[in-house]
Amino acid sequence: MRVLVATEKPFAANAVKAIKEEIEKAGHELVLLEKYTELAQLLDAVKDVEAMIVRSDKITPEIMDAAPKLKIIVRAGAGYDSIDTAYAKEKGIIVENTPGQNANAVAELVLGLLVYAVRAFYNGKSGSELIGKKLGLLAFGNVGRNVARIAKGFGMDVYAYDAFCPANVIEEAGVHAVASQEALFELCNIVSLHIPATPETKQSINYALVNRLPKGGILVNTARKEVINEPELLKLMTEREDLKFVTDIKPDADADFAKLEGRYFSTPKKMGAQTAEANFNAGLAAAKQINAYFADGCTKFQVNK
Ligand code: 3PG
Structure with missing residues (x-):
């Protein structure tokens, strides 16, 4: 089988070697296609491959239509919002992610x-210091769990709300479970x-949700910029001069947020998972998942069932 690694933002060299x-x-x-700049390059590269490994690369119906032999796409990472999973399902193409493989990198960046x-x-x-502060995790997946582990080392008091994770599972991890996202914002400093x-x-x-943060509250976003209602957050932060917002995904309204001097920071590029270790772990896991699929049909990490 031909396996294409298509990464606009390439993996570290040792990760490519391991893959x-x-x-x-x-x-x-x-087959390696790194740092491609034109859609045409990707369309050409997919035309005779059976499998693909990608990072945040956008995989649209047009790309899948150009890949008649494609059976499986593995997103080396957690978020697969960059892939049209429904269209892949229609075409019988399996989409998988590599959950947890880059979670520690993102979690360390949060701290x-x-x-x-x-x-x-x-x-x-x-x-001020983090010790004793209440940290709220909105969702308790792989990244949230790693943030909790590290935050406890800082002496923080950790809370979480996850619509899909039962409270007892959160509590078993030594984290306080709260009943709603509203309660999380009301209770936590961060x-x-x-x-x-x-x-x-x-x-x-x-606006309504973030406004629940107590005085001096901090919002951290290492998830996706789309989850934030930027105009409403901007309005709130203009009204409430005590709030801070830090992120590794530049909002569309970066220039407006930047006017909130001393209360906003964004990394120049998305960088939560930009570590040699995360690249290696996620890339190698993706390769193993592809091998397992071709060897015995394993689809354990399929996200478009
Ligand atoms: C993810 O969803 O795994 C992270 O956002 C990292 O993605 P990236 O490796 O494409 O930056």
Whole structure:
């Protein structure tokens, strides 16, 4: 089988090497398309491959239609909002992700952003500490769980709400479960978003919800920019000068948020999963999943059943 690694934003070199070895070990061939700039390059590369490994690359119906032999797409990462999973299902193409493989990288960045925020963005002025602060996790998946683990090391008091994870599972992980996202925002000094971008969650982080944060509240977003209602958050932060917002996904209204001096920070590029380890883990997991699918039809991580 021919397995295409199509990454606009390439994996680290050691990850590509590990993917190649894994794919070749199973008798398949690796085709590499990195840093492509034109859709035409991707359309050409998919035309005779049976499998694809991608990162945040947008996989549209047009691309799937150009790939008549394609059986499986593995998104090396967690969020698969970049792939038209419904269309893939219609065409009988399996879509998988690699849950958890890059979660620690994102979680470490959350704490990095938080230290930066509470220490006045390292501007030389006095700040505050994370110890004893209440941290709310909106969703308790792989990233949320890793954030909880690290935050506890900082001595934070960790709370979580997850619409799909029962309270007892959250409590078993040593985290306080709360009954709703509204309660989470009301209770916590800091809320970190770990929800996927779905029709239900898009724009859901709005004025009314964030306004529940107590005085001095901080919102952290390392999920997707689409979950935030930017005009409403901007309006709120203009009215409430005590709030801070830190993110690794530049909002569309970055220039407007940047006017909230000392209360907003965005990394120049999405960078939660930009580590050698995350690349290696997610890339290699993707290769193994493809091999398992071709070897015995394993679809354990399929997201478009
Ligand atoms: C994810 O969904 O796994 C993260 O957003 C990381 O994605 P990336 O590796 O494409 O940046």
